[in-house]
Amino acid sequence: MNLNPITEFVRKLPFNQDVLWSIIFIILLWSFGIWITNPPFVGQVFLLALSTILVLIGRHFFVNHQKKKEEENSRKEVLKELNRLSKGENEILNNMILKRANTHFASISCQYTNALVGKRILEKSFNELEYIHPTQNNPYKMPDFVWEKLNNNLNSSK
Numbered sequence: 664m665n666l667n668p669i670t671e672f673v674r675k676l677p678f679n680q681d682v683l684w685s686i687i688f689i690i691l692l693w694s695f696g697i698w699i700t701n702p703p704f705v706g707q708v709f710l711l712a713l714s715t716i717l718v719l720i721g722r723h724f725f726v727n728h729q730k731k732k733e734e735e736n737s738r739k740e741v742l743k744e745l746n747r748l749s750k751g752e753n754e755i756l757n758n759m760i761l762k763r764a765n766t767h768f769a770s771i772s773c774q775y776t777n778a779l780v781g782k783r784i785l786e787k788s789f790n791e792l793e794y795i796h797p798t799q800n801n802p803y804k805m806p807d808f809v810w811e812k813l814n815n816n817l818n819s820s821k
Contacts, residue, residue, distance in 0.1 A: 685718045737783075738808050744782040745812070751775035756784070760817060765810045768800040776803055784809055 689711065748756070752775050759767050767785060769776040779785040780803065788802040805813075 685722065688718060689714045741783045741806070741809060742812055744784060745809070748782075748784075749775065749778065752779050752782075752784075755779060756813065759805065760813055765805040765807075767803045767805070769803060770799065771801055779803070 755767055755769075755775055756779075759765065766788065767776065771777075776785060780787060783806070785803040785805055788804040
Protein backbone atom coordinates (compact mmCIF):
# COMPACT_ATOMS: atom_id res chain seq x y z
CA MET A 664 0.00 0.00 0.00
CA ASN A 665 1.49 3.34 -1.08
CA LEU A 666 1.05 5.95 1.60
CA ASN A 667 2.16 9.49 1.99
CA PRO A 668 5.76 9.54 3.39
CA ILE A 669 4.61 11.65 6.34
CA THR A 670 1.86 9.14 7.14
CA GLU A 671 4.38 6.28 6.93
CA PHE A 672 6.71 8.17 9.28
CA VAL A 673 3.89 8.81 11.76
CA ARG A 674 2.77 5.16 11.75
CA LYS A 675 6.24 4.01 12.74
CA LEU A 676 6.42 6.30 15.78
CA PRO A 677 6.25 4.55 19.17
CA PHE A 678 3.57 6.85 20.68
CA ASN A 679 0.00 7.88 20.04
CA GLN A 680 -0.39 9.15 16.47
CA ASP A 681 -3.35 11.37 17.37
CA VAL A 682 -1.14 13.34 19.72
CA LEU A 683 1.42 13.90 16.96
CA TRP A 684 -1.23 15.10 14.50
CA SER A 685 -2.55 17.45 17.19
CA ILE A 686 0.94 18.87 17.74
CA ILE A 687 1.46 19.32 13.99
CA PHE A 688 -1.90 21.11 13.74
CA ILE A 689 -1.02 23.45 16.61
CA ILE A 690 2.41 24.22 15.09
CA LEU A 691 0.81 25.02 11.73
CA LEU A 692 -1.72 27.36 13.36
CA TRP A 693 1.04 28.93 15.45
CA SER A 694 3.17 29.64 12.37
CA PHE A 695 0.09 31.00 10.56
CA GLY A 696 -0.42 33.31 13.56
CA ILE A 697 3.14 34.58 13.32
CA TRP A 698 2.64 35.31 9.65
CA ILE A 699 -0.66 37.25 9.88
CA THR A 700 -0.57 39.04 13.24
CA ASN A 701 0.98 42.32 14.21
CA PRO A 702 1.95 42.48 17.13
CA PRO A 703 2.67 38.77 16.97
CA PHE A 704 2.35 37.84 20.64
CA VAL A 705 -1.38 38.56 21.10
CA GLY A 706 -2.38 36.79 17.89
CA GLN A 707 -0.18 33.81 18.62
CA VAL A 708 -1.60 33.32 22.10
CA PHE A 709 -5.15 33.61 20.74
CA LEU A 710 -4.47 31.12 17.92
CA LEU A 711 -2.71 28.74 20.29
CA ALA A 712 -5.65 28.82 22.70
CA LEU A 713 -8.16 28.45 19.87
CA SER A 714 -6.28 25.59 18.22
CA THR A 715 -5.87 23.79 21.56
CA ILE A 716 -9.59 24.05 22.24
CA LEU A 717 -10.43 22.88 18.72
CA VAL A 718 -8.06 19.91 18.98
CA LEU A 719 -9.45 18.86 22.37
CA ILE A 720 -13.07 19.16 21.23
CA GLY A 721 -12.32 17.35 17.97
CA ARG A 722 -10.48 14.54 19.76
CA HIS A 723 -13.34 14.15 22.24
CA PHE A 724 -15.93 13.76 19.48
CA PHE A 725 -13.66 11.53 17.38
CA VAL A 726 -12.88 9.19 20.29
CA ASN A 727 -16.55 8.98 21.32
CA HIS A 728 -17.57 8.30 17.72
CA GLN A 729 -14.94 5.54 17.41
CA LYS A 730 -16.08 3.93 20.67
CA LYS A 731 -19.72 3.96 19.57
CA LYS A 732 -18.79 2.41 16.21
CA GLU A 733 -16.73 -0.32 17.87
CA GLU A 734 -19.52 -1.06 20.35
CA GLU A 735 -22.10 -1.20 17.55
CA ASN A 736 -19.91 -3.55 15.49
CA SER A 737 -19.33 -5.74 18.53
CA ARG A 738 -23.07 -5.94 19.18
CA LYS A 739 -23.73 -6.87 15.54
CA GLU A 740 -21.19 -9.70 15.81
CA VAL A 741 -22.83 -11.00 18.98
CA LEU A 742 -26.29 -10.89 17.40
CA LYS A 743 -24.99 -12.82 14.36
CA GLU A 744 -23.96 -15.59 16.77
CA LEU A 745 -27.64 -16.11 17.65
CA ASN A 746 -28.07 -17.79 14.26
CA ARG A 747 -25.25 -20.29 14.94
CA LEU A 748 -26.29 -21.87 18.23
CA SER A 749 -26.23 -25.54 19.10
CA LYS A 750 -29.31 -27.35 20.35
CA GLY A 751 -28.20 -27.13 23.99
CA GLU A 752 -27.46 -23.41 23.71
CA ASN A 753 -30.88 -22.84 22.12
CA GLU A 754 -32.56 -24.71 24.96
CA ILE A 755 -30.90 -22.46 27.55
CA LEU A 756 -32.04 -19.31 25.74
CA ASN A 757 -35.56 -20.68 25.19
CA ASN A 758 -35.88 -21.49 28.90
CA MET A 759 -34.73 -17.98 29.79
CA ILE A 760 -37.30 -16.42 27.46
CA LEU A 761 -40.12 -18.68 28.69
CA LYS A 762 -39.31 -17.82 32.31
CA ARG A 763 -38.99 -14.13 31.37
CA ALA A 764 -35.67 -14.05 33.22
CA ASN A 765 -32.52 -12.60 31.75
CA THR A 766 -30.39 -14.47 34.29
CA HIS A 767 -29.48 -18.15 33.93
CA PHE A 768 -28.11 -20.27 36.75
CA ALA A 769 -25.69 -23.07 35.86
CA SER A 770 -22.56 -24.75 37.13
CA ILE A 771 -19.26 -23.30 36.05
CA SER A 772 -18.52 -26.51 34.14
CA CYS A 773 -21.66 -26.44 31.93
CA GLN A 774 -20.39 -26.63 28.35
CA TYR A 775 -23.41 -24.92 26.78
CA THR A 776 -23.33 -22.01 29.20
CA ASN A 777 -19.60 -21.61 28.68
CA ALA A 778 -20.15 -21.65 24.91
CA LEU A 779 -22.73 -18.85 25.27
CA VAL A 780 -20.28 -16.88 27.42
CA GLY A 781 -17.60 -17.37 24.75
CA LYS A 782 -20.01 -16.04 22.14
CA ARG A 783 -20.78 -13.08 24.47
CA ILE A 784 -24.49 -13.94 24.55
CA LEU A 785 -24.24 -14.51 28.31
CA GLU A 786 -21.97 -12.76 30.81
CA LYS A 787 -20.71 -14.09 34.12
CA SER A 788 -22.44 -12.30 36.99
CA PHE A 789 -20.05 -13.60 39.60
CA ASN A 790 -16.40 -13.51 40.52
CA GLU A 791 -14.81 -16.90 39.79
CA LEU A 792 -12.97 -16.73 43.11
CA GLU A 793 -16.31 -16.61 44.95
CA TYR A 794 -17.70 -19.98 43.93
CA ILE A 795 -17.31 -22.76 46.44
CA HIS A 796 -17.79 -25.88 44.34
CA PRO A 797 -17.85 -26.50 40.56
CA THR A 798 -21.36 -27.97 40.73
CA GLN A 799 -22.81 -24.89 42.45
CA ASN A 800 -25.24 -22.91 40.32
CA ASN A 801 -23.78 -19.54 39.38
CA PRO A 802 -25.60 -16.61 37.75
CA TYR A 803 -25.06 -15.72 34.10
CA LYS A 804 -26.76 -12.57 32.83
CA MET A 805 -27.81 -11.83 29.27
CA PRO A 806 -26.74 -8.36 28.01
CA ASP A 807 -29.67 -6.00 27.54
CA PHE A 808 -29.28 -5.68 23.76
CA VAL A 809 -29.42 -9.48 23.32
CA TRP A 810 -32.42 -9.74 25.66
CA GLU A 811 -34.26 -7.02 23.71
CA LYS A 812 -33.47 -8.68 20.38
CA LEU A 813 -34.77 -12.07 21.53
CA ASN A 814 -37.93 -10.55 23.02
CA ASN A 815 -38.55 -8.49 19.88
CA ASN A 816 -38.22 -11.64 17.77
CA LEU A 817 -40.62 -13.45 20.09
CA ASN A 818 -43.18 -10.61 19.96
CA SER A 819 -42.93 -10.24 16.18
CA SER A 820 -43.48 -13.98 15.65
CA LYS A 821 -46.78 -13.94 17.60
